[in-house]
Amino acid sequence: MARRxxxxxxxxxxxxxxxxxxxxFDQGVARTSLEQIARHAGMTRGAVYWHFKNKADILHALLDRVHMPFEELIDEIDDPQLAASSPLETIRLASHHALAxxxxPRHQRVLxxxxxxxxxxxxxxxxxxxxDLARDCYQSLHKHFTRAAEQGLLVDNLSPAMAAHLLQSTLAxxxxxxLHNPEAFSIHRRGCAMVDTLLGLLQASPSA
Incomplete structure (x- = not known):
């Protein structure tokens, strides 16, 4: 019974x-009351208060349902070659996965x-x-770009910090x-092309 x-x-x-x-999503956070949420779910306001303290608590819970830190995106990638790939390829694959x-719909609405x-x-x-979301993303990107720099994979005079800022700003x-017009283009297709182009510009040319 307890389990049920x-x-x-x-x-x-x-x-x-x-x-x-x-x-x-339909009417904004400020214009939505806990009573409206309860009615929309077919429940009482008491049910809302049983699970959440206030609207801020609900908002953070919504974000938790869709937010996946960069490192978890990497872990979710189904690619047997990932462990042996370069830091730049890891960034590329994780970015593609995030864009997909x-x-x-849920990710789009919450964002x-x-x-x-x-x-x-x-x-x-x-x-x-x-x-907070931007900081978490930047810190992970910086870590992987630092590994890339240590392996000589970044163009000369490009710091890991600047590389991370460039990619994060591009994605943002x-x-x-x-989000202004999601029907105008596929963020996955356009974003993957932009990520690949930017990483190509940041990557050092192979030694002759």
Missing amino acids: TKAEAAATREALLDAAEEMF RLEQ SIIIHRCEFFGDINPLQMQE GLVHDW
């Missing part, structure tokens, strides 16, 4: 998050909520959430443009 109750509680929590995701995930449909109020600071600009 735990499973039911988990299902309730997921249903509430699904409802919150739809409401936040962004085209999944759009954080960037375009969330205002400052109460315990919610959307800029801080965006900065691409995501920003895409």
Whole structure:
């Protein structure tokens, strides 16, 4: 019985998050109440408070459902040659994988909520959430670009820090443009081409 109750509680929590995701995306975080989320999920407001403290708690839970740190993206890549690949190839494959995930509806909606449909109020600071995501991405990119530099794979006078900033800024600009009109282009196809082009420019020429 306890196991069934735990499973039911988990299902309730997921249903509430699904409802919150739809409401936040449709009308914004500030304009959505906990009562509306409960009604949309076909539940009571008490069910919401059982699982979440407030809207900020719900928002962070939504982000946790889709956020995958760069290192976890690498672990998820199904490529037997990955362990033997260069740091630049690891960055390329992980970036491609991340771009493919962004085209999944849930990932697109949550990212759009954080960037375009969330205002400052109460315990919610959307800029801080965006900065935290950017910092995590930069730190992982910097680590792999540092390995690339140690192996002589980067062009002369290009620091790992600058390489990480260049790639992160390229991806951030691409995501920003895409979220304004996701139907205009495939972020996966365009993003993969941009990542490959940029990494080609950053990579040192093979020794003669």
